[in-house]
Amino acid sequence: MRDVQVDAITSAVKELCMTANYDLGEDVIKAFKSFKEKEASPTGQGVLEQLIENAEIATTERAPMCQDTGYAVFFVELGQDVHITGGSLTDAINEGVRQGYQEGYLRKSIVEHPLNRKNTGDNTPAVIHLDLVPGDDLKITIAPKGGGSENMSGIKMLKPADGVEGVKDFVIQRVKEAGPNPCPPIVVGVGIGGTFEKSAMIAKKALLRNIGERHQDPEMAALEQELLKKINKLGIGPQGLGGTTTALDVFVEVYPAHIASLPVAVNINCHAARHKSVKL
Template identity: 70%
Template sequence: MRIIKYEDIVRVVSILCQEANYYLGEDVLEAIKKSREQEESPLGVTILDQLIENAKIAREEHIPMCQDTGFAVFFVEVGQDIHIEGGILDDAINEGVRQGYTEGYLRKSIVGHPLERENTGDNTPAIIYTSLVAGDKMKITVAPKGGGSENMSSIMMLKPSQGVEGVKKFVVDTVDQAGSNPCPPIVVGVGIGGTMEKAALLAKQALLRPLDRHHDDSSIAELEEELLDKINKLGIGPQGLGGRTTALAVNIEIFPVHIASLPVAVNINCHSARHKTIIL
């Protein structure tokens, strides 16, 4: 049995929250640079150049790449041979968020009651998804999720008879209706299968996959490419001002499904596709 101390989790979570907001992943940055070379709109090229410069400034000066520093969403894999000493995992993560968002001067965006709308003042509580895995390691991933892109996400319970064509239509229509609101170029996470809530979770998890890696299933990888092509032909472009770079990637995750169901979820992320992982 391996011991991991409560305070060590607090410390690394605090660091993760800050670094995720300061440092854009290399896969995302490379995708923006690649899109910049392919963009035909002069205005689109200028915007993509500004995004590249923005990421550089954020990294060098240790400041948030976006003013919306997001809802702190965590995916945690806990080895079954681990014992947490000194407190509860969720409490440690929330304390780390509290410290990280305060020390890092990150905007606090969370209200404690969805209708009364009073800010909690420290960006807690976090959203935490925990899974038990083999071994004695703990993998913590934080994915700060901005409100603007989250608001453009959607889920649909399709009929099985609608099949893959129904999936394609729903995904493309969702992006088309979102327009400029999620700050394109976007990353599109798609979840297919499971139940309603499972599809939504799959869509968010899909956003964590590196943008230069397709799904292991070749048919799903082909669907990712086809959807990306369709989306970029919409002409929405960088920041919605026209061009061929509406999305940087489409990532799909799938799960077995009931014979009577075909749930599909789309979780959109803005160009600041932030996530950071550490293994304890």
């Protein structure tokens, strides 16, 4: 059994909140540059160049790359041999969010009730997804999620007879209907199987992959590439101004399903595909 103090968790989370919003992953910047070279629209090329410059400014000046600094969403892998001491894991994470968003001058975007809309003032509470895993490590991943892209996500309970073609049709239609709203070029997470909520969960978790990272199953990897090609033929383009770069990548995750069900969820991320991890 290994002890981990809540103060260490809070400090790590505070830093994650800031770095995730300041430092866009090298995989995303590399994708911007690659797609810029292939983009058919001069306007689209210009937008991609601006996104590259924006990412550089954010890193250099330690400023958020987007004014929507997101809902603080965490994926936590807690080793079964880890003992949290000095308080609760949830409280430690929320305190880290509170400190990080305050000290990092990050926008506070969370309301305490979805109907009365009063802002909590510190971007808490976070959304925390917890997995209990073997070992004595504690891994914390943050994926700040902006409202514009989250609002364009969707889920559908298909019939098993709809099969893979039904999945493709739903994914493409969801992206088409989203249009410019999620600030393309987007990253698309697709969850297939499980239950209503499980498909949504794995769709979001799929977004943690690096651009270009293919599914281990060759069939699913081929599906990802097919969907990416079809999405980029929609013509929505960078920031919705037209072009051949609507998405940077598509990530598919699957889970066993009930014999009567074929749930499919689509979680769309904007071009600011932010996620950072730390292991304690």
